[in-house]
Amino acid sequence: MLNVLHSYCLDWGLSVNDSKTAIMVFNTTGRLLKDSLHFTLGESVIPTAREYCYLGIKFTLSGSLKTAQSTLRQKALRGYFAVKCMLDIRHIRKSILFKIFDSLIQPIVAYACQVWLPSTNLFKTLTDEGRKNTRLQSIALDPLENLHLSFMKWTMNVHKYTSNAAVWGDCGRYPLGVVLSKMVFNYKERLQEMDCEGSDALVRHAYCEQKQLNLTWYRVLTDVKNRLETGETRPLNWSSQIRSAMKRWFEKTWNTERLSNRKLQFYNTIKHEFKEELYLRLGLDNSVSKRIAQLRSSSHTLNVEAGRYGANRLSQINRVCKHCCTEDEATLELLLELPLSDPIIEDEKHVLLTCPLYTDLRHQLLPTTRELLERDIVAIFDNSVTIRDFGNFASKRFERRSLTVTHVQS
Numbered sequence: 001m002l003n004v005l006h007s008y009c010l011d012w013g014l015s016v017n018d019s020k021t022a023i024m025v026f027n028t029t030g031r032l033l034k035d036s037l038h039f040t041l042g043e044s045v046i047p048t049a050r051e052y053c054y055l056g057i058k059f060t061l062s063g064s065l066k067t068a069q070s071t072l073r074q075k076a077l078r079g080y081f082a083v084k085c086m087l088d089i090r091h092i093r094k095s096i097l098f099k100i101f102d103s104l105i106q107p108i109v110a111y112a113c114q115v116w117l118p119s120t121n122l123f124k125t126l127t128d129e130g131r132k133n134t135r136l137q138s139i140a141l142d143p144l145e146n147l148h149l150s151f152m153k154w155t156m157n158v159h160k161y162t163s164n165a166a167v168w169g170d171c172g173r174y175p176l177g178v179v180l181s182k183m184v185f186n187y188k189e190r191l192q193e194m195d196c197e198g199s200d201a202l203v204r205h206a207y208c209e210q211k212q213l214n215l216t217w218y219r220v221l222t223d224v225k226n227r228l229e230t231g232e233t234r235p236l237n238w239s240s241q242i243r244s245a246m247k248r249w250f251e252k253t254w255n256t257e258r259l260s261n262r263k264l265q266f267y268n269t270i271k272h273e274f275k276e277e278l279y280l281r282l283g284l285d286n287s288v289s290k291r292i293a294q295l296r297s298s299s300h301t302l303n304v305e306a307g308r309y310g311a312n313r314l315s316q317i318n319r320v321c322k323h324c325c326t327e328d329e330a331t332l333e334l335l336l337e338l339p340l341s342d343p344i345i346e347d348e349k350h351v352l353l354t355c356p357l358y359t360d361l362r363h364q365l366l367p368t369t370r371e372l373l374e375r376d377i378v379a380i381f382d383n384s385v386t387i388r389d390f391g392n393f394a395s396k397r398f399e400r401r402s403l404t405v406t407h408v409q410s
């Protein structure tokens, strides 16, 4: 092939740029093989390379596209920080921030996704290949999805350890791999057409080789399609149908895994559907929407949550409501020794519904909100008036608790 290229160049008076030419022999070990040392183009020996950046995508000897994904992540991070520096999110609706992500950062992330997307955890998870973590954990480990989650957490104003399931769920946003999957399957469709037409393009030959040897890229895409079709009533003929099926698969996975997540006990009682929550679209004051997001996703400092971590996480003493029990730890320890002791845990329901520390704040709520709080808390989040009212309550409640804790500590 190199000889053909050389004679073609001689015939047409062309020359090959040596500095941009390198030989790579792909192999599973990722080592530089001796076989790659003696390739020549005419008289000149072509140098070998361990990695090569071709049209902006870095290929390595092992054929792994992890380096390519990390490089894309770095590029996307630059965009992310530029957005962070320029925008004051206190005055921008969350839904607009998501649009900014989709139009400024997602195109960077999506570069050449037709090549690398099948090697992401999301696609591997779908085909159940080498899975150690839960499905959602694996998906979140993808470098680019990780960036997407960071952006959503920054937008929601919650800390980085907030449950990913709650973040995906409240933003109603699918992982980037799901959104971009249509581009990959479109590309595969185009290659299939080229194959049927008997095109002479190099890419068609590469596609035929993938198919013939059942290489990873081709195998993963075929397996994903087959896997998705098993849950459907009709075959998935178009890339858009595959993406919709993938969205349904993600929703189902999200639902199963969040219901079994003990950290999301409160969230599971108030969230029934995968969709963008109204409170993120309302343009609420930043501190108000932050408190709502924190309460919903249990990413707060209430003792039920704080008591989950640290050396004494198994002891109930860390989780009780100090206001309702006692602030004196020695007494509390003695109380807990009693058989059938049932301490009051400081969890979301306790602070929202019963803790006397916030009784006056509860009385300031609108009658509708107060009634919904006791009867149907989910409905609070479906109405802009009750959301604002609840948000103000959550914000004041947070301030009061911070003051009480500081007072106790000092």
Ligand SMILES: [Zn+2]
Pocket (backbone or CB within 6 Å): 321, 322, 323, 324, 344, 346, 350, 354, 355, 356, 357
């Ligand atoms: Zn209490």
